[in-house]
Structures are given as C-alpha cells and as structure tokens.
Amino acid sequence: MRQIFLDTETTGLYPDQGHRIIEIAAVEIFNRRPTQRHFHVYINPEREIDAGAQEVHGISLEFLQDKPLFSQVAQEFIDFVQGAELIIHNAPFDVGFLNMELSRLGMERLEQSVSNIVDTLKMAKEARPGQRNNLDALCRHFGIDNSKRTLHGALLDAELLAEVYIAMTRGQESLLMELSGAESQVSQAALNVDYSALKLLVADHEELATHHQYIDSLAKSGAKPW
Template sequence: MRHIFLDTETTGLYANQGHRIIEIAAVEIVNRRPTNNSFHFYLNPDREIDPAAQEVHGITLDFLQDKPKFTEIASDFIEFIKDTTLIIHNAPFDVGFINMELGLIERQPIENVVANIIDTLKMAKDMRPGQRNSLDALCRFYNIDNSQRSLHGALLDAQLLAEVYLAMTRGQEDLMIDFQYSGTDIAGEKNTHRPANLFILKASDEELKSHEVYLDKMKGEKKLIW
C-alpha cells in the first residue's frame, strides 16, 4: 500500500485572500516502510510573504526569486501523488491551498487525483480528545525526535508526520503487513504459510488422556453445549 505524506508552507493563512504556496513536500511510504522517494520544491509565489508567516517558516522572498513557479512543477507533482492515499496534518488547510494553485492553471482538484485523503489532526482529536494535537505535541507523545524543527519546513514536517502516523496506527495494521500473503498465493485458496518464528506446542498423550477424563467428569455433572 502506497501512502504519501504531504506538507506545505505558504505566504499567509488564507488561500482565498490570494496567498500562495512557497514550499511543498511529499514523502512516500510503501507497506509502512520509507522508500527515500520524495517530492520537494520551493516556489516563487509572485507576491509578498506576510511577516507573521515568515516568522513561522523563515523563508524569505529573496530566497524564492530564482525558484520555479507552481505551474512549472504541477505535472510532476500530480504524477507523484496520483492514485495514492494522501496523509496531511490539518488537511483542509493544505488541500485548500493546493486546489487554489491547481485552479489557477485550470487543473482538476486534488480530490480527483488521489484515491483518498486522511487528516491526521482529525485522527488525533478522535484518539486524544481534549489534548494538544499539533505535530510537535504528537512527536512528544510518541517519543519522536523533532529537535531539528526550530522552524516549520515542509520536507521535515512531512517526514515527521510519516513517523507520527505510523506510531498512531501501530497495532492491527502491523499484523496485516507482517502476515500478508506472498506474491505466489492465489486469492480464494487457503494460506498455509506460517511465520518462521511461530512455535507450536502440542499436548502429550498423557495430557490428552487427562483432558478426556476431565470432560467425561463434566458430562456427568451437567449438560454441555459443545
């Protein structure tokens, strides 16, 4: 299963007020394992950056002057995320900005490109109601090292989000991955594979005989339903 973890940095808070994306990053995880395959660009927004936003991410307009515009990277971006499960922290914010950028170049919205979008902020609120569920708070809760995050940055935040999501979903999904069928299994046939380290302890003849005696005794005392 292919998951893409995405984050953006922007010139301000509101896409509908003309703010633009200035950094976009997407990190690939396949079957819960990092692939070192990522998509990352700084972008020239063709507008000023709000001072409050710059304090958060530290990206200056001077730094962005020679960077590509969104339209130049849009096709590669769409190809990278196409048909995947997209995972974003506070998804409405990033999706709103991406759809604004796509709309400006007459491309279809991101919901029509990917298979699914998961909002980890909503997940965290459901799992930890009443708690702080920022990315930093979740890193602390799951003991994930975020010491390099002195400022927000799309690539680092996407990588941290991947670690947080794997920690949040550890459990049943791990079992599904650890014990998935091999490529030679045929759908509908019984899977006879066992993990190599599964130890099976069989009862001895004496233990089986004692068990039969115990069951006979129970039958004499009450009616059994098995």
C-alpha cells in the same frame, strides 16, 4: 499500499485572500516502509509573505526570487502523487491551497488525482480528545525526535508526519500480524495430521451385497449412479 505524506508552506493563512504556496514536500512510503522517494520544491509566489507566516517557516521572498512558479512544477507534483493515498496533518488547509493553485491553471482538483486523503489531525483529536495534537505534541507523545524542527519546514514536517502516522496506526499493524500468524498456525496444523491414528473400516459381505443391489436398481430405473 502507496502512501504520500504531504506538507506545504504558504505566504499566509487564506487562499481566498490571494495567499500562495511557497514550498511543497511529499514523502513516499510503500507498505509502511520508506522508499526514499520524495518530491520537494520551493516556489516563487509572486507576492509578499506575511510577517507572521515568515516567523513560522523562516522563508523569505528574497530566497524565493529565483525559484520556479507553481505552473512550472504543477504537473510534476500531480504525477508524483497520482493514485496514492495522501496523508496530511490538518488536510483542509493544505488541500485548500493546492486546489486554489490548481484551479488557477485550469487543472483538476487534487481529489481527482489521488485515491484518498487522510487527515491525521482529525485522527489525533479522536484518539486524544482535549489534548494538544499539533505535530510537536504528537512527536513528544510517541517519542519521536523532532529536535531539528526549530522552524516549520515542509520536508522535515512530512518526514516527521510519516513517523507519527506509523506510530499512531501501529496497533492496526499488530492486529494484521496476529491474524496472519493465526492463519499460518491453522495451515501448519492442517499439515501436521497424524494419519496413523485413523481407523480404516472395510465393508463386510452383507454390506457389499446390499450396495450392489442398490446400484442395480438405479441402473434399471435409468438413473446414473454417479
């Protein structure tokens, strides 16, 4: 299965108030193994960045001045995620921003390009009710090294999310391995039958005579004995 772990950084919290995306990162995993393929881009938002948002991600408008516009990277992004399962922490936030940006260009909603969208924040809340379930808390819970995460950065966060997701779903992987192992054992058992222990029973003369009489009666009636 092809899965894409995605994160964004933005100028603020609310796309309906004109806030824009300034960074997109998407990391690819195939059959639960990293492929080393990723999509990562900084974007010029053509507007100011809220002070609170800049404190979180540390990205300044000055740094973004020479970066491409969303319109210049939109198709490349869609091509990268096309047909994959998207896995996002707090998916409604990122999907809301991406759909806003796509709608500005008259492009289809993100849901039309991917096979599925999984929200790992929702998964974590169901598995750990009443506990902190942000990315840092989940890294601590699963023993994942997040020491490089001094600020929110989309690429690092997407990579950490991939590790968290693999850890969260490890039980499913073990179950599949157990089922596969059991199937292998059954197949092997079928191959290891000791045919020398089987008894060969041969029909006697009386049984053979009765059988031939039955075949003859079928033939006389016009029925086929096979």
